[in-house]
Amino acid sequence: MTWLIVSLLALITVFIIYLLQKSKTKNQKALEITKQLQSEKAINEKEKDTLKLQLSEAFEEVRKLAKENSPDFFIRFQEVYPHFRIKMLEVNSQFKVSELTFAAYIYLGFNTKEIADYTFKAVKTIENNRYNFRKKLGISPEKDLQIWLRNYIDSK
DSSP, rough: OOOHHHHHHHHHHHHHHHHHHHHHHHHHHHHHHHHHHHHHHHHHHHHHHHHHHHHHHHHHHHHHHHTTTTTTTTHHHHHOOOOHHHHHHHHOOOHHHHHHHHHHHHOOOOOOOOHHHHOOOOOOHHHHHHHHHHHHHHTTTOHHHHHHHHHHHHHH
């Protein structure tokens, strides 16, 4: 009888040790997966920060080219905002490059006076350009042109 009880206790002890080892192995695998996920998350965060920095640098470069009235402005603008021209031509396929360039200035947040200064044109000329551009877009004077452009271009 004693032999049977000792054997049963030994069997239960071996079974408990087996379950503990199995649990330990699962915990180690879970820890490894957690570490791997944390590592991937850190890499993704770093890549995201790098992309944000590159986008910020590209935005500043485009703004600088606009301020200098560089002939490369609209070309670089299209590289940074490739969807802009496509979306604008959906509204009106008859837009000229000069009108798209004007729209790019507005999209970047430049006001009438700044656009006039950067393009070496009179403020009144830019106001007329805005008026004509609004007519081509079919936008009422009550709506802010920059906000409308941002919402339209950045949607979808």
